[in-house]
Amino acid sequence: MRFQNSNNKTIKIAIDGPAGSGKSTIAQKISDLLNIFYLSSGAIYRIIGCFLDCKQINPEDSDSIVQILKEVKIEIKDNRYFLNGEDVSDKIKSSKSGMLASIYSKNPVVRKKVNDIIREISEKNSIVIDGRDIGTVVLPNSDLKIFLTASLEERARRRWKELKEKEENISYEEVLKEIEERDKADSTRDISPLQPAEDAIIIDTTDKTIEDVVEEISCLLKEKGLYGNNCS
Numbered sequence: 723m724r725f726q727n728s729n730n731k732t733i734k735i736a737i738d739g740p741a742g743s744g745k746s747t748i749a750q751k752i753s754d755l756l757n758i759f760y761l762s763s764g765a766i767y768r769i770i771g772c773f774l775d776c777k778q779i780n781p782e783d784s785d786s787i788v789q790i791l792k793e794v795k796i797e798i799k800d801n802r803y804f805l806n807g808e809d810v811s812d813k814i815k816s817s818k819s820g821m822l823a824s825i826y827s828k829n830p831v832v833r834k835k836v837n838d839i840i841r842e843i844s845e846k847n848s849i850v851i852d853g854r855d856i857g858t859v860v861l862p863n864s865d866l867k868i869f870l871t872a873s874l875e876e877r878a879r880r881r882w883k884e885l886k887e888k889e890e891n892i893s894y895e896e897v898l899k900e901i902e903e904r905d906k907a908d909s910t911r912d913i914s915p916l917q918p919a920e921d922a923i924i925i926d927t928t929d930k931t932i933e934d935v936v937e938e939i940s941c942l943l944k945e946k947g948l949y950g951n952n953c954s
């Protein structure tokens with residue numbers, strides 16, 4: 723694993739964007755390319771959202787959330803996510819957990835918990851993190867900030883395909899509606915709304931393959947001296 727760049731500093735790459743924009747696939751590939759850690763901030767929100775929902779905690783009840791979050795220990799090993807020792811990586815991929823993450827992520831105490839986890843991990847490791855507010859709020863000093871977008875229909879199509887592969891019985895129309903709702907909730911909330919950082923590079927992935935996007939980002943990494951030699 724590579725943990726530091728030539729200035730002896732850990733490397734941080736922020737990949738933000740809405741649901742279905744390709745963040746997790748691209749972030750994973752960039753982390754493989756650089757041989758550094760990959761963290762999905764959405765996965766942490768999903769774990770916490772499912773946990774709080776299971777305990778029937780009102781999303782606005784900050785006092786109860788603070789108390790209950792003391793019971794939560796999240797660990798990441800080999801790209802698997804563990805909640806209090808249980809591997810929940812597959813469970814949190816459902817569309818319901820995405821909605822729960824979006825609902826509970828509006829609460830500042832939830833955001834603080836997630837941000838503390840991310841900052842602790844990224845302090846010690848070179849890392850690629852995907853999310854909504856990594857470049858704007860969580861790690862504003864990231865070495866490279868990417869904001870991925872794609873049309874609503876394309877994002878819904880990708881997410882629908884993914885859910886069907888996991889045998890979730892859901893129609894394209896339902897996924898489209900859900901993504902539309904999540905986009906609205908994530909980008910209009912008061913705290914850390916989904917938006918590109920001023921210095922983020924925006925990449926529209928609608929008509930691009932995963933390889934095209936990885937190539938584009940690897941060129942940006944080369945330009946910044948974070949990967950390989952010059953870009954042709």
Ligand code: DC
Pocket residue numbers: 741742763764765767768820823824827852853854855856904908
């Ligand atoms: O990236 P994802 O679809 O797994 O994220 C699930 C939800 O978590 C998303 O709809 C909003 C919330 N989230 C957030 O508020 N901030 C982040 N950095 C990542 C996710």
